[in-house]
Amino acid sequence: MPHTVIESAPSLSPTSPAQAPLDVARLRQDFPILAREVHGKPLIYLDNAATSQTPQQVIDVFSDYYSRYNANIHRGLHTLADEATAAFEGTRHRVRAFLNAEDARQIIFTRGTTEAINLVAQSWGRKNLAPGDEVLISMLEHHSNIVPWQLLAAEIGFTIKVIPVEANGTLDLAAYRALLSERTKLVAVNHVSNAFGTVNPVQEMAALAHHQGAVILVDGAQAAPHQVVDVQAIDADFYAFSGHKVYGPTGVGVLYGKQALLEAMPPWQGGGEMINTVSFDVGTTFAAIPHKFEAGTPAIAEVIALGRALEWMESVGVSAIGAWEGQLLAHATQAAGRIDGLRILGTAPDKAAVLSFIVDGAHSQDIGLLIDQLGVAIRTGHHCAQPLLHHFGVDATCRASFAAYNTLEEVDRFIEALQRVINMVR
Numbered sequence: 001m002p003h004t005v006i007e008s009a010p011s012l013s014p015t016s017p018a019q020a021p022l023d024v025a026r027l028r029q030d031f032p033i034l035a036r037e038v039h040g041k042p043l044i045y046l047d048n049a050a051t052s053q054t055p056q057q058v059i060d061v062f063s064d065y066y067s068r069y070n071a072n073i074h075r076g077l078h079t080l081a082d083e084a085t086a087a088f089e090g091t092r093h094r095v096r097a098f099l100n101a102e103d104a105r106q107i108i109f110t111r112g113t114t115e116a117i118n119l120v121a122q123s124w125g126r127k128n129l130a131p132g133d134e135v136l137i138s139m140l141e142h143h144s145n146i147v148p149w150q151l152l153a154a155e156i157g158f159t160i161k162v163i164p165v166e167a168n169g170t171l172d173l174a175a176y177r178a179l180l181s182e183r184t185k186l187v188a189v190n191h192v193s194n195a196f197g198t199v200n201p202v203q204e205m206a207a208l209a210h211h212q213g214a215v216i217l218v219d220g221a222q223a224a225p226h227q228v229v230d231v232q233a234i235d236a237d238f239y240a241f242s243g244h245k246v247y248g249p250t251g252v253g254v255l256y257g258k259q260a261l262l263e264a265m266p267p268w269q270g271g272g273e274m275i276n277t278v279s280f281d282v283g284t285t286f287a288a289i290p291h292k293f294e295a296g297t298p299a300i301a302e303v304i305a306l307g308r309a310l311e312w313m314e315s316v317g318v319s320a321i322g323a324w325e326g327q328l329l330a331h332a333t334q335a336a337g338r339i340d341g342l343r344i345l346g347t348a349p350d351k352a353a354v355l356s357f358i359v360d361g362a363h364s365q366d367i368g369l370l371i372d373q374l375g376v377a378i379r380t381g382h383h384c385a386q387p388l389l390h391h392f393g394v395d396a397t398c399r400a401s402f403a404a405y406n407t408l409e410e411v412d413r414f415i416e417a418l419q420r421v422i423n424m425v426r
């Protein structure tokens with residue numbers, strides 16, 4: 001069977017524009033893990049920027065898929081293969097709508113944001129970057145939007161330049177403008193910083209990049225969970241996000257690309273699924289997008305489950321989720337500000353649901369370990385943003401990050417637990 005992206009979109013429940021406040025008590029019931037205890041205390045899960053928890057509707061996809069229609073996709077002529085293919089391609093349509101992409105063919109499934117960025121580096125970058133060219137990244141980047149460019153720069157010899165940050169964790173836009181030149185071929189920035197929560201003005205940054213003829217890649221790993229993303233409004237050339245941060249499973253993510261760019265890019269990995277014909281005599285021809293970039297059997301159940309996770313988010317309302325998390329963040333910021341010796345890193349006016357902090361006289365690592373004993377899961381360390389933390393003179397912070405299912409009471413209990421832990425270690 002030739003490769004197809006099924007033309008007719010499966011019926012999607014409409015994205016709710018409703019701004020009604022969340023019924024948090026009700027939606028918490030969708031997450032069985034939230035009922036568990038840790039060290040005899042009710043779990044308070046505040047490590048959502050690393051991985052969000054998964055609703056039962058998404059968990060159910062796995063048993064449903066493996067007990068009813070497990071089959072390899074695209075090539076089969078039997079019923080199970082058809083059902084699996086329809087469900088897999090259904091997610092592609094849902095992701096298209098979720099990002100407001102023009103066409104489902106522009107949605108490529110990857111293992112996550114990291115693989116999506118590596119795909120762009122190895123396919124677009126290898127073809128389009130040359131010695132003397134410049135790639136602009138920012139001080140706020142996650143290692144997965146730094147290292148792929150460093151690896152390629154070491155081979156090709158282009159230059160990486162870094163957009164600096166202000167003291168409050170916002171990007172220095174004047175410096176960005178000054179760094180842009182006719183040598184700039186690519187700007188690669190995150191939409192939201194995982195370490196500080198800063199929301200970057202990617203639409204404005206895209207317009208400036210395009211004005212110089214550069215392409216912009218937006219790492220949306222921390223934006224897709226919290227805000228409505230419109231790749232056309234941003235005018236992003238590439239946009240990436242991960243399933244496990246949007247209430248979906250690990251092992252799956254998305255790369256969106258502009259059609260003309262994707263069509264002009266060479267394949268990245270070779271194998272089954274990505275070819276038209278293979279021959280020893282006349283060479284091999286490649287499938288059209290998106291399949292050209294999807295070599296081998298993909299994570300079928302995970303992709304289907306990602307579709308279910310996005311459906312869950314849309315049924316709750318993406319804007320409503322972001323608004324609620326904003327309340328949680330404001331509450332936590334205020335309460336944390338009253339703790340003696342606590343310093344928040346990242347105080348940008350526009351922030352997503354991330355509270356990063358250090359405490360005088362208390363190691364972040366100790367805080368993380370001890371607060372876990374009280375049932376509170378936060379993250380401590382460099383958050384895969386070592387250059388940023390180094391710039392601020394620290395090698396680790398504590399980070400609490402919020403999701404739709406967190407409550408104001410949980411924030412209060414987290415702050416109480418934090419105060420107890422600080423009293424213990426000081």
Ligand code: PMP
Nearest residue numbers: 112113114142144190194221242
């Ligand atoms: N970029 C950002 C901003 C992130 O927060 C993360 C995950 N922490 C990544 C990229 C990498 O995502 P993944 O590990 O899912 O590939």
